Amino acid sequence: MNTYHVIGLMSGTSLDGLDIAYCRLTYKNKNWIYNILNAETLAYNAHWIDSLRGAETAGAQELIALDHAFGRYMGEQVQQFILRHNLSPDFISSHGHTIFHQPEKHISLQIGSGAYLAAHAKLPVVCDFRTLDIALGGQGAPLVPIGDELLFSDYDYCLNLGGISNISFNHNGQRIAYDISACNMLLNVLANEAGLAYDEDGNLARSGKLDTKLLEQLNAPLYFTQPYPKSLGKEWVLENSLKTLTESTATIPDKLHTTCHHIAQQIAGSLHPSNQKQRLLATGGGAYNTYLIELLQHYAGTNYSIEVPAPEIVSFKEALVFAFLGVLRWRTENNSLKTVTGASHDSVGGAIYWG
Known part of the structure; x- marks a missing residue:
């Protein structure tokens, strides 16, 4: 068969x-x-x-x-x-x-x-x-990389922007993948606090301002500098990223704005330096957040093409x-x-x- x-x-x-x-x-x-x-x-x-x-x-x-x-x-x-x-x-x-x-x-x-x-x-x-x-x-975890390897091999990187962001790529002939950071688990909680189901197109985040102190706190956990293999669970997110956001006195737009910068920075930091054009497939609900995708393209640089595919693949x-x-x-x-x-x-x- x-x-x-x-x-x-x-x-x-x-x-x-x-x-x-x-x-x-x-x-x-x-x-x-x-x-x-x-x-x-x-x-x-x-x-x-x-x-x-x-x-x-x-x-x-x-x-x-x-x-x-x-x-x-x-x-x-x-x-x-x-x-x-x-x-x-x-x-x-x-x-x-x-x-x-x-x-x-x-x-x-x-x-x-x-x-x-x-x-x-x-x-x-x-x-x-x-x-x-x-x-x-x-x-x-992650388990999706075998699918990236055998179904989406045209891309240099496969990025999923779900509740947690994770990435998959080939390195020295081996498939490597790991969880990067919390993603929609943070953005949706903040949007809910503003009375929204989610932040459509990242418009509320775009309207905010960068809180540099909050950004430093979000980027501080040791997980982000640990080598792979590694993965994240809801428990870690609650005790780290969400706790940091809860304790911040920033406005919700500023928290969303800063969190998008945090997510984009952590993802960009997971990409290997390259002098050749690299294709990155972005899927999951976060791929609809145009502000987050713009920030990711900004932090990744011009050698990386962030590609959002047809909606059926994104979702x-x-x-x-x-x-x-x-x-x-x-x-x-x-x-x-x-x-x-x-x-x-x-x-x-x-x-x-x-x-």
């Missing part, structure tokens, strides 16, 4: 909704070809936003119940998505929603039970992509890649790279539930 029709599911830390992408993935002439055939983002209602946001402080029984309930919810949404578009998927591949990520403690939890998802979607499910890599001594690249990770798991081929995560070896990650 060389062609697969898979539904990829992604729920990011920015809590903007459940991404569902129906993808066709074909292996032909030793290359993978992808098509996103149907895709939607289903915004979370207040119940799910509150439940997912507060899950890290839930008791054990409450967290287990939430895991099962969220799996059922995703399964029901997939069923409705299939009926709306008259689809015939082979299986579902789900990232779930990250609640804890502390790989140094061998902890990483993505809720959205694969068993409940499979039972209510009535389809096989591939999920739990991180655990094996962590058991092998890795970070369990659904992660869901596409998780569909692809599921295909690799289905074929028992490596989908987690030791050069990215720091694990003892490459691995075939993911659990399969036969719905």
